[in-house]
Amino acid sequence: METFFIVAILTLGFLITFQIAKASEYVSVIRGEEKSRKQTNKVNAFMLLIFLIVGLIGVYYCNEQLKGKILGDPASDHGVLIDRMLYITIAITFIVFVLTQVALFWFSFKYQESDNRKPYYYPHNNRLEVIWTVIPAIALTVLVGFGIFYWFKITGPAPKGAMEVEVIGSQFKWEFRYPGKDGIFGKKYYKKTDGNNPLGQLWEDPANHDDIYIVGEPLHLVVNKPVHMIIGAKDVIHDVGLAHFRMKMDAVPGTPTRMWFTPTKTTKEMKKETGRSDFVYEISCDQMCGSGHWSMRGEIIVETQEEFDAWMAQQKPKYYAVFPDRDPSAPKTDTAANKTATAAVAGSN
């Protein structure tokens, strides 16, 4: 019923507008077309001026309303560079924006049709063309220069001693892997993937034996310690989006990608800074990946080295979950089962 009313009202509004529009055509014929055309011309010229003024106020108002909602200061060293580049660009483009829009709408208003003025025949002026080729070129050189300088800093090789962590996307979750004490990721092959081996790790590679696998829980990072992410995907393209760190990299099946940055604020500090007790660093999937794309959410906790070490000490390598009897910390029970498991691994080679 409600829908019916809405449709009825819309139709009615439509008809009324149309009748008015049609009537205005007749009126203009009666009053003299030229005269009424000149009058609407004035109205439209004036509206353009109003649009300019209200529009510029609107730009200011919109900024006042929304600037507080765009995540605040970046939480990584690269984020600082990216935000700086952003503000340089805003400064330059905003000047151009205001000058050109003002010129466009002001000229539209000022040079509306008038009986007192003849249009000025002005087909070209090469000097002007050169001026407005060179000035934008200079401005853009500045932007390209800064941009590429920061770009190479951000995409350059990760510093030595960076913490390495693997981030794997799949519909619609994030999985993580730390290389463990040896600092080396064990080899993997996607065809070995099964319910008990979600990343397809090759257990015969000893480097795999201490790798820590995390799923369904936040990724833990250490504050002020560079982190080097090795990024992959299992099914379709995903994207590791880290809005607070201002970082982003696609996760492509079959082609590992990488990025690095240094988190500079712990989760606790961010809670204080934002005044939100529910603050959490989020990983958003930024590449369309299927019907659950919008819900592909991961979390990151940034903490001090001590907190991180305490957390890491509690984590068990996936290897021991698959082969519980090889876990040195677990009580030995049945040596026969141990042998079967070894045989199974040998057989899979």
Added chain:
Amino acid sequence: MHSGTGTHEAHGHHGHHHQSFISKYIFSQDHKMIGKQFLITGITWAIIGGLFSVLFRLQLGFPGQTFPILETFFGRWAEGGVIKPEFYYALVTMHGTVLVFFVLTAGLSGTFANLLIPLQIGARDMASPFMNMLSYWFFFLASVVMLSSLFIQTGPASGGWTVYPPLSALGQASEGSKLGMDLWIVAMALFVVSSLLGGLNYIATILNMRTKGMSMTRLPLTIWALFFTAILGVLSFPVLLSGLILLLFDRNLGTSFYLSDIVVNGEILPNEGGSAILFQHLFWFLGHPEVYIIILPAMGMVSEVLSVNSRKPIFGYMAMVGSLFAITILAFLVWAHHMFVTGLNPFLGSVFVLLTLLIAVPSAIKVFNWITTIWRGSIRFHPATLFGIGFVSLFISGGLTGIFLGNSTIDIHIHDTMFVVAHFHIVMGVAGMFGMFAGIYHWFPKMFGRYLNNTLGFIHFWVTMIGAYLIFWPMHYQGLAGMPRRYMDKSIWVSFNQFGDLDKMITIVTIIVFAVQLMFVFNYFYSMFKGRKVTTTNPWGANTLEWTTPVNPGHGNWEGEIPEVHRWAYDYGKDGREFIPQTEPIGANESKH
């Protein structure tokens, strides 16, 4: 062919013959009729595509709310009046596909290249009217296939209009990647054929069939723009086609062009050694020129409309042509700026930053020249003029945000966020539409011998202009907050759920703007049959050749001989005369420009 006398004999009499309904309105070979066919098909698609955006904006503005009417219309796709994710993504995907290709490519260039090229260069028809007819009918076939994909069991393609594999290659990954995706590829293949047949024809016609005296440097800027557009399309659409054919192979024949190391829903696929990124290179090699395929015709028409209605020559004609040329070349060299965060080699990335930002230079030249064109003019604010001014304003706004995205450093943060959505809607979507509207309001009298209703035109412009800025300006802020695009519900996110009121406002404005577009469509069809009749051949006082034809030109355009051209198209306000048509010989005492 130059004087056109040869064809005149054939066509002059031809016009008096009785034409059947089918040969006149359906399988017509008259470029003007084909232009109208493109336009009306384009308008139909625009209504459908626009409606899709209203539906997904409902979800974005009012997540969690139920709209029982949706279930009435869409059944299981909106059970209980709630838009399902599959439905949402199908809407988003089809909105993009329809608007980019079927409306702003076929609807825009298809319409105006067909209508204006022969009329403005002084030709009786296209180089090959038959090929031209085929071009429309391939587009029609593409439309039928694309439309039918909306009604199949598993729904239409839903992986985004960019159809990146592996998502688009694997039926297991998404419902929309099943039959719907095959139909999408077939429809696009037909579309590419249509666009090639059209494009080759436009190029051949412009190069070979200009009337006597119509040298290339006397062409109106619309023709230059349509010429470069056709070149872009002819060179880039085949690359898309090849990319899509490889995708079709990967989907149905077990090849591994784009697939490698994939475990989808627990199923281990045998494909190894493919590259998912390869598709993106092929796609964007068309995809980026595509945005210029949309915007160049709009630029050309806006140049024409602003000059005619300012009663002043276009400022810097040669610079305008040169910048169109520069944009055309650069359009092919910037595609990888869509791929800064795909793991692209950073050095390669930096090269694409440079080339991308270089495009801002010819774009800036065009903007300054448009502004100088209206400076000290005597501007008549027809709806066409207003849409032209609106176009320039939007092109400035959207062009400047392109400088953010083209700079890879900033792109890391705002890539694939709502900032991108805001940027390309302003600079390509709305600006492209504004160019199209300017063209329709300006050339409607030539198409149908009647005027559109002006009052409705003014309402159409003002609501759309204000609405476009209200919708897309604040969206940049969502992007700066890092909010990814294509998120149907932000309520589970701590970082992105602060824009609820904004999303609501945007949705309401979207509905209003859409309603006004329907009003425009009504105005269009009403005026086609009942509009005020055009009584003079040259209602706008314009210089170009199309206004030397009869009010309702028959097939062949000119009743007598094709007029000869003696000057460029922009002698407005020269030597105290309001306008001097291109057909008028240069006077003995005329000043030089």
